[in-house]
Amino acid sequence: QQQVKQSPQSLIVQKGGISIINCAYENTAFDYFPWYQQFPGKGPALLIAIRPDVSEKKEGRFTISFNKSAKQFSLHIMDSQPGDSATYFCAASIRGGSNYKLTFGKGTLLTVNP
Amino acid sequence: NAGVMQNPRHLVRRRGQEARLRCSPMKGHSHVYWYRQLPEEGLKFMVYLQKENIIDESGMPKERFSAEFPKEGPSILRIQQVVRGDSAAYFCASSPPGDYEQYFGPGTRLTVT
Numbered sequence: 001q002q003q004v005k006q007s008p009q010s011l012i013v014q015k016g017g018i019s020i021i022n023c024a025y026e027n028t029a030f031d032y033f034p035w036y037q038q039f040p041g042k043g044p045a046l047l048i049a050i051r052p053d054v055s056e057k058k059e060g061r062f063t064i065s066f067n068k069s070a071k072q073f074s075l076h077i078m079d080s081q082p083g084d085s086a087t088y089f090c091a092a093s094i095r096g097g098s099n100y101k102l103t104f105g106k107g108t109l110l111t112v113n114p
Numbered sequence: 115n116a117g118v119m120q121n122p123r124h125l126v127r128r129r130g131q132e133a134r135l136r137c138s139p140m141k142g143h144s145h146v147y148w149y150r151q152l153p154e155e156g157l158k159f160m161v162y163l164q165k166e167n168i169i170d171e172s173g174m175p176k177e178r179f180s181a182e183f184p185k186e187g188p189s190i191l192r193i194q195q196v197v198r199g200d201s202a203a204y205f206c207a208s209s210p211p212g213d214y215e216q217y218f219g220p221g222t223r224l225t226v227t
Contacts, residue, residue: 102149107155
């Protein structure tokens with residue numbers, strides 16, 4: 001059972017374009033949704049995160065949009081740059097209690113062409 | 115403040131050998147999570163530890179895998195009698211008490227020949 005579904009699997013965007021990656025979750029108990037960026041041979045790096053009490057969060061060129069009723073959230077990368085080429089993972093966890101284990105999507109390989 | 119450290123970065127083992135993977139959390143972080151990443155897959159939770167305690171090992175295979183986080187020293191993920199299917203990247207992440215943000219190490223890439 002895949003609790004977090006991520007799409008597309010791969011994405012090619014031209015420099016300056018907008019990259020959009022979507023995720024859908026099943027467990028309504030999830031209340032913390034981070035995005036991680038991973039370069040080849042490196043560990044995932046926390047990029048941006050959102051809680052369900054807000055519908056949008058923006059940090060620089062990166063924006064998370066959150067739709068609680070649809071159980072979906074997405075990452076938008078504005079003015080995409082070749083340096084953004086990486087694999088992006090969405091994830092979800094439950095902040096309540098003390099176990100914050102993350103459930104990840106399968107990842108999106110983003111290629112930004114110059 | 116140094117980030118999460120993992121060693122070795124690459125580990126090659128023959129089938130049947132033991133693999134020991136180490137993770138030193140960030141300073142001030144007492145919670146450690148281990149995840150496994152198979153090729154073309156996302157990261158899968160394996161185990162969550164606090165100092166001297168295993169909190170959740172629901173993602174660990176029932177046999178051959180064990181983890182510990184002693185009072186002193188790094189967290190260890192131990193895989194006994196490795197098989198080819200254990201070949202993967204193993205990441206640990208740490209967080210401070212009461213904080214849900216996790217910071218990942220660079221990973222250990224295990225290859226079983």
